[in-house]
Amino acid sequence: MKIELNINGVHCASDVEPRTTLLDALRDDFLLTGTHAGCEHGVCGACTVLLDGEPVRSCLIFAVQADGYEITTIEGIATSPGELSVIQDAFCETHGMQCGYCTPGMILTAHALLERTHDVSREDIVEAISGNICRCTGYGQIIEAVEFAADRLKKSNAPRRNKTAKIRSVGGHDAPERGILEAAADAPGTGPR
Amino acid sequence: MKPAPFDYVRPDSLVEACELLAADEDARVIAGGQTLVPMLAMRLARPVRLIDILRLGELTGIREDSGSIIVGSTTRQAIALQDPLIRKSVPLLALALPWVGHPPTRNRGTVGGSIANADPSAEIPLVAVTLDAAIEAATPDDSVSTPADDFFIGPMLTTIGMGECISAVRFPVWTYKRIGVGFHEISARRSDFAFVSAAAQIATDEEGRCLEAALGIGGVGDRPLKLDISSLLGTRLDAKSLTEAVMAAAIDLDATDDLHATADYRRRVAVALCTRALEDARDGANGGEPRGVAR
Numbered sequence: 001m002k003i004e005l006n007i008n009g010v011h012c013a014s015d016v017e018p019r020t021t022l023l024d025a026l027r028d029d030f031l032l033t034g035t036h037a038g039c040e041h042g043v044c045g046a047c048t049v050l051l052d053g054e055p056v057r058s059c060l061i062f063a064v065q066a067d068g069y070e071i072t073t074i075e076g077i078a079t080s081p082g083e084l085s086v087i088q089d090a091f092c093e094t095h096g097m098q099c100g101y102c103t104p105g106m107i108l109t110a111h112a113l114l115e116r117t118h119d120v121s122r123e124d125i126v127e128a129i130s131g132n133i134c135r136c137t138g139y140g141q142i143i144e145a146v147e148f149a150a151d152r153l154k155k156s157n158a159p160r161r162n163k164t165a166k167i168r169s170v171g172g173h174d175a176p177e178r179g180i181l182e183a184a185a186d187a188p189g190t191g192p193r
Numbered sequence: 194m195k196p197a198p199f200d201y202v203r204p205d206s207l208v209e210a211c212e213l214l215a216a217d218e219d220a221r222v223i224a225g226g227q228t229l230v231p232m233l234a235m236r237l238a239r240p241v242r243l244i245d246i247l248r249l250g251e252l253t254g255i256r257e258d259s260g261s262i263i264v265g266s267t268t269r270q271a272i273a274l275q276d277p278l279i280r281k282s283v284p285l286l287a288l289a290l291p292w293v294g295h296p297p298t299r300n301r302g303t304v305g306g307s308i309a310n311a312d313p314s315a316e317i318p319l320v321a322v323t324l325d326a327a328i329e330a331a332t333p334d335d336s337v338s339t340p341a342d343d344f345f346i347g348p349m350l351t352t353i354g355m356g357e358c359i360s361a362v363r364f365p366v367w368t369y370k371r372i373g374v375g376f377h378e379i380s381a382r383r384s385d386f387a388f389v390s391a392a393a394q395i396a397t398d399e400e401g402r403c404l405e406a407a408l409g410i411g412g413v414g415d416r417p418l419k420l421d422i423s424s425l426l427g428t429r430l431d432a433k434s435l436t437e438a439v440m441a442a443a444i445d446l447d448a449t450d451d452l453h454a455t456a457d458y459r460r461r462v463a464v465a466l467c468t469r470a471l472e473d474a475r476d477g478a479n480g481g482e483p484r485g486v487a488r
Contacts, residue, residue: 001201018201018243021230040194041231048297054271055297059194060230064201065223065245109297130383131295 003067007032008076016063023047025063026073034074034104038133045132048105049073055112057131074104077111086156087111087149096145098136105132110146118154122147196233200242207251207360211333213244215356222246222358224267227294227302228310252305252360255279260366263329266305266359270317271296273304282366285324285374285394289316292376295384305359308344311351313449314387314412316378318345320364322417323392323409327363332356338363345416369396369404373477375470378412379462381453387412388454391466395474401429406474408439408467413448413459420467430475439467 004013007030014029023040026032026049035058038046042060049058050072077085087110090096097103106129113120113128120128125146126139134142204210214220221240223229224247232238246252252267255276262282264273273279274290293316294302307317308328321328321341328344330337333356341362344351353359378390390411396404406425411417420442428434443464448456 017198019196019198019233024195041234042227042298043231045295045297051300054300056301057227057297059234060227060298061301062201062226062230064203065226065247128296131297 001064003063005063005066005068006070008072014063018062018064020063021059022049022061022063022066022071023058025066026058026071029063032073032075036101036104038101043133044102045105045109045129046102048108048132050108050112053112053115055109072108072111074108077107085111086152087114087146090149090152091142091145094141094145094148096137096142102132102134102136106134106142110149113146114150114153118150120146120150194234196230197236197239199233199240201245202242203245203248205249207246207249207331207358208333210244210246210249211331211356211358213242214358215333217242218355220244222309224306225269225298225301225303226306227298228306228312246358247303257282257366258363260368261363262366264304264362264364266308266361267303268305270294270299270302270304270307274299283320283324283364284372285376285392286317286320286364288374288376289320289390289392292316292378292384292387292390304362308341308362309351309353309359311345311347311349311416312386313348313414313416314390315417316376316387316390316392316411317362319390319392319409319411319417321362322419323407324364324394325407325419326365328359329361329363330357331360336360341417342419348415350416367394367396367405371398371478371480372396373474373479373481375473375477377466377469377473379466389413389459389462389466391463391470393467393470393474395430395471395478397430397475397478401479403428403430403475406430406471408442408471410443410446410463410467413446413463415449418446422471425471430471432472435468435471435475439464439471443467 001018002015012030016025026035035049036046038044040059042057047058048055052070087107109129109132125143219241223243223245247267253265255264255278270293280287307315326341327338373395375393378387380387392409394407398404403425406422408420408422422438422442425438446460448459450456
């Protein structure tokens with residue numbers, strides 16, 4: 001089935017089997033491997049992406065269901081290629097990660113929360129990330145990172161927007177370009193344009 | 194963790210969806226997919242065809258209609274949670290919704306999907322049974338309305354027939370001036386499946402006497418149950434009569450006994466949570482701060 005998605009501000013098309021989850025389409029067809037496959041049945045939150053700006057589990061939605069939607073992955077939240085977003089930066093500074101497996105999901109969840117408001121309490125953060133499992137940090141530093149990012153964003157006095165950051169690097173994504181990976185040759189999707 | 198192959202159809206109307214369902218007994222409806230997709234991934238469900246109803250405009254939205262609030266079946270849980278009409282007119286549903294899954298699953302999961310799934314520990318079916326809501330379903334040429342208490346017949350089992358598709362849930366609105374609600378739940382982890390959950394709604398008069406009271410429990414039996422607490426009507430809902438009413442209603446409960454919690458434990462917790470939910474509802478009706486658990 002043919003689908004068209006707007007991924008990180010880039011129009012992408014692919015032909016997928018109906019049983020392909022959005023997670024698998026992002027990773028295998030569009031080579032956006034920043035979205036991590038964890039439990040693949042909706043428990044862990046590692047595969048969280050933003051669907052029209054709201055966090056959802058990409059393993060619990062088939063790519064065909066996402067047809068026509070705007071999708072933001074971890075590759076799409078930095079302001080420009082090679083840079084980190086304020087939230088990503090905060091995760092580094094406060095050691096909000098160890099193995100990094102849950103981190104893209106955590107950051108996207110925090111991103112959606114801080115898009116709504118910068119005035120977040122600890123409870124708001126805990127509630128927001130309650131669906132994301134981390135097995136390393138014990139969550140303390142992750143919560144600290146989000147608090148830190150919220151504080152910085154508040155003080156930066158910048159308008160909240162960039163629901164989907166319009167990054168337009170050569171390949172359209174901060175991801176392997178076509179031809180780099182052998183896998184890309186076999187990928188059924190047209191890849192990022 | 195990959196689903197078996199299936200056909201995917203996105204009908205343009207509810208009638209077309211019902212016809213597709215009637216034509217093939219191995220077809221299943223998919224809306225938010227927050228329960229169905231894990232079942233497909235684990236291959237516990239292997240439908241031949243999935244019929245996606247999430248984009249049917251006629252199935253979504255929340256509106257008032259002759260003393261009821263009608264919640265369209267594909268209204269997403271996150272939308273219902275923020276809806277001012279639900280907060281005002283069906284406060285018990287508003288209080289229970291934060292307990293349904295996590296924010297990311299509520300962004301996709303639908304109200305009707307939770308009803309259709311009929312998990313005995315699910316919160317939305319519990320509220321529907323407690324408030325005597327009606328489940329409305331469309332058929333290829335008609336529609337049927339079933340009281341929630343009759344709709345759920347066992348774990349993951351409902352009276353929904355072949356070719357039928359849930360279109361809305363109709364929650365009756367209490368018209369009393371003073372209404373309070375309470376909701377409590379115990380689970381292993383935040384937003385995990387409830388071992389026991391209790392929902393209560395009470396209306397009182399100016400002197401604090403009970404005019405109407407509804408109490409339901411989930412997770413204990415094989416479906417959400419409404420308990421008879423009519424003995425509370427006319428009382429001032431003091432601690433003693435609340436406890437007595439709950440004990441009388443819960444004494445014969447047929448509780449599930451499993452790996453997670455014994456039947457005895459479930460009964461004991463049910464009594465405690467029912468009492469707390471009723472206390473919250475009473476205090477809310479009598480003008481106290483709506484308590485509930487901040488989520």
